[in-house]
Amino acid sequence: MIIDKVRIFDGTAMLGPGAVEFADGVITRVLTEPVAASGASASADVIDGTGLTLLPGLIDAHTHVFGAESNLELALAFGVTTELDMFMGPPELTQALCAAAGERADLADMRSSGLVASAPGGHPGHAMPLLPTVAGPDEADAFVAARQAEGAHFIKIIVDDGANHGMSLPALDGATVTALAGAARRRGLLTVAHVSAGWSARLALDSGVDMLTHLPLEAALDDAFVSRTADEKRVAIPTLAMLEASAPETSSRPRTGRSLAADPRIVGYLPDHARTAIAEGHEGLCVEKASPQHRFTHALASVARLHRAGVPVLAGTDTNYRPDRACPVVHGAGLHTELALLVEAGLTPAEALTAATSAPAAHFGLSDRGVIAPGRRADLVLVEGDPTKDITSTRSIEAIWRGGVRFDRAAYRERIAS
Numbered sequence: 001m002i003i004d005k006v007r008i009f010d011g012t013a014m015l016g017p018g019a020v021e022f023a024d025g026v027i028t029r030v031l032t033e034p035v036a037a038s039g040a041s042a043s044a045d046v047i048d049g050t051g052l053t054l055l056p057g058l059i060d061a062h063t064h065v066f067g068a069e070s071n072l073e074l075a076l077a078f079g080v081t082t083e084l085d086m087f088m089g090p091p092e093l094t095q096a097l098c099a100a101a102g103e104r105a106d107l108a109d110m111r112s113s114g115l116v117a118s119a120p121g122g123h124p125g126h127a128m129p130l131l132p133t134v135a136g137p138d139e140a141d142a143f144v145a146a147r148q149a150e151g152a153h154f155i156k157i158i159v160d161d162g163a164n165h166g167m168s169l170p171a172l173d174g175a176t177v178t179a180l181a182g183a184a185r186r187r188g189l190l191t192v193a194h195v196s197a198g199w200s201a202r203l204a205l206d207s208g209v210d211m212l213t214h215l216p217l218e219a220a221l222d223d224a225f226v227s228r229t230a231d232e233k234r235v236a237i238p239t240l241a242m243l244e245a246s247a248p249e250t251s252s253r254p255r256t257g258r259s260l261a262a263d264p265r266i267v268g269y270l271p272d273h274a275r276t277a278i279a280e281g282h283e284g285l286c287v288e289k290a291s292p293q294h295r296f297t298h299a300l301a302s303v304a305r306l307h308r309a310g311v312p313v314l315a316g317t318d319t320n321y322r323p324d325r326a327c328p329v330v331h332g333a334g335l336h337t338e339l340a341l342l343v344e345a346g347l348t349p350a351e352a353l354t355a356a357t358s359a360p361a362a363h364f365g366l367s368d369r370g371v372i373a374p375g376r377r378a379d380l381v382l383v384e385g386d387p388t389k390d391i392t393s394t395r396s397i398e399a400i401w402r403g404g405v406r407f408d409r410a411a412y413r414e415r416i417a418s
């Protein structure tokens, strides 16, 4: 297959118009000129990409699949070819779904942290008595070893006292998080810390975790914190889509995420329940007891500062959607909200696209994807227009390939309509 005369966003920059060829699931050639101009031969099937842009398959760096295959199908229907799941169990289910997602062309591929590390009686274990917890630094290595044995691709650590849910719960302390981060590093696993507020972001940074996910809503990160984050080569996964849905809405700034439910480029590919969840849902939020000081604009300001300081920012939605849970941030579609919010925060559209393609691939060690280059997986999204000029062009999807297999979007649309 050759896509010819197409603008190519290769994961970092725009090339072409040129041509991309793939065979047996792998990109074989990338030409920076159309086939005819380059003098190359074109024996394969050719798609005329005039006016279109080819992107690497999108990667959502923070999701919750909850064991639901339908979530991975919904993700793929919106061009998300890989999801990084940040908490799922039981381990047998996580392993089985990761294996299926690795093989099936009709689902987004996935990686998962499996079970999260949290304090006894803390968030989220207080509501999940079977979840293993970490009582202190002495238990850190055994916890990480157990997750590694279960096939976890990275270690997720919860640093949260429940205040955002109107509770006061025990949280992991600095010594325990430091021990978890150290154990994971020795075992070759990345650590991702869920931070609920400024105090927990500082604790995570002090403890040496690799990545921070979410951002405080009560205040923007200050310059000292941001420059330390940059100096110490940490990575941020802000989850703006979920933070926007969680913070109180203000009249001056209606929620970008809600507008998806009325976007003709999106709505035809949403099952009814997902559309209602986007328009009206409130479930699955990080902040259920928001106070007036919780402002989404604080998170936007933090992203701007992190990005300016050179901290890699990855696009992740924190979608908590499933067919029985009306979270307003849904798989696949929600990533297009995240891209728009990253641009609102101050990334250029091309930088936002990098945050959803080559950057998560590089920082999570997914060296086979996230970039359009020979030898990479043919995870590709073809869109109308130029998303480096208008980021919402990512919603105008013409075609999606996962591992070189085209996703039948028309059939998907018919199926969900019936």
Ligand SMILES: [Zn+2]
Binding pocket: 062, 063, 064, 086, 318
């Ligand atoms: Zn999450």
